[in-house]
Amino acid sequence: MTYEELCQRIILEAQRGGETAELANINTQSVVEAIMPSVLQDIALKCFHDPDKRPLLKRTHTIAMTSGVGVFPAEALKEALTAGMVLEPDDTSILPEDISYVPEFVDFVAAKNYEPRLGYFCVRDDVDFYYASPTEDSYGTFDGNLEYIGHTVPTIPADETDDLDWPDEVQSDVVDYAAEILRGAKIMV
């Protein structure tokens, strides 16, 4: 499905029903694009919160790390960090279950003092991604690439005729959800 088709489906589904519903959706071509970023973020959060949808919208992001710090991907949900997973692609002996998310930076800094055999990651100041490898004694030393696997907001294609790279289940959810918003429902983020 292309982005153009997706938006058209949303508009048509929103216009189903009686005359009042149709009249309320005259300007939907602009509105549907205006609400799309919010809709996609909400859909990604729903996938994170709903156990049945948990596998959907997980993406692998490569983060270049220098001295234990990298840039967290903008499209990855920080609200879903607890379901995130980190891998060291250059060292397959390191198990992902040995690496834990630490929500508070102060706890992340102190973690190696208590269990240095494990790895930790944390996000500070919105985008600074900190990582302490299980193979290192400190949090400020890791260099190289990491893979972060976590829930990610679907990307809006650059061109309307581009195909969506989202799972079909997500596309259907987006159509239903955006149509409901066009008909007056609130965005639930």
Add this chain to the structure above:
Amino acid sequence: MAVSYNTLLRQLALTANALGSTVTPAALNLVYDTVPLTEANFTSATASSIFGFNYLKDKLLNAQEGLFMAIATTANQPLRSFILSQTDPIAYAGEISTNAAGLPVVGAYGAVYDSESNEPCTLEELENVRARHLNPGGMFRLSVYQYAFLGDHVYHTRENVIVDVCAYERPDTDSLDLTSDILIPDILGPAMVQGALAECFRDDEYLEQAARAGAIYSAWLTALKQGLTDIQPQSNPTPDAQRAYAA
């Protein structure tokens, strides 16, 4: 077959008793059937001393002008299709001043089309059209076909659009080719004669006839301006119609 100016001029001239050399029925028919009529048909000794050749042509053009404007200014007039023309492609915020032939645009604007694909555009709030045009942050990716009018400018979401318009330039009386077609639909030929006749009086001559013709002509104008009731409803209400519905 289209109606020529000559067809109407001879009716007007006979009613105003302006044709010359018509002292017998045969002579009357001969002059009446002359195509095209010339000044010589109005200058013989028996011709009218009140209404001249070019005077009657002027009055016909006056009447045509009134009827043309009645149609042009009534946006949903069914007869508009007879006098519609198109503009050249117009960019965003372009002025709708002339049609593609360079004639001045008069009256209400008609449909708006994408100049490349001919897809019709939908009337939209100017604010929304402007937002699409400015496209902050490249947030709009969909191709939409929308337009808004502000004054004599058209604002739209396409690269260029073409607007259906009515364009009018008064024909020159002296060089008017009487065998050419009138600028309005054939069915308005009688109205054009009545409109011309309504102005055919001088001092206190022909006043009663002119008044009678004026009443008929006025009824035509009124009917034309009320012609919107025969139009099919639009497939989708415009934002203005939406507000009117909600009110």
